[in-house]
Amino acid sequence: MTTLTLYGIPTCDTCKKAIKALEEAGHDVTFHDVRADPLSPSKWDALLLQFGEKLINRSSTTYRGLSDWMKASDPEEQLAQHPTLMKRPVIETEDRYYLGWDTGVQAALLK
Structure with a gap:
């Protein structure tokens, strides 16, 4: 059994789906x-080094509601002020991070 950490928010449907699938696959998931x-x-x-600008969910309602000044600020400042701007989920294994819950992430983690 692999222990994973899933970073997200509890109301995110994608995070809920990922947790359910990972637990069904035998992983121990810490939310x-x-x-x-x-x-x-x-x-x-560390997350920005791994994913860069892709870590910011620019299509979110939260992002669209930001001031022009905040949109022009660096991603670290945006995430520090508005952590829900993070594209979700971010899944941490012992040796790497995964971003999102697409077929590539699922194939890698649901073996």
Whole structure:
């Protein structure tokens, strides 16, 4: 059994689907609510290093509601102020991160 950490928010349907599928595949999933328990600057740095601008969900309602100044700020500042801007879920294994819940992520984690 593999232990995974899933970063997201509890109301996200994609996060719920991912948790269910991962647990059914035998993984032990720890859920980290990024709204209730914000990530540290070093964790944001690690995620931004891995995913860059793709970590920001620019099609979200939250992003569209940002001021022009905030949209022009760097991604680390955006995520520190608005952690729900993060594309979800981010799944952490022992040796890497996965972003989203597309067929590639599912194929890698639901073996």
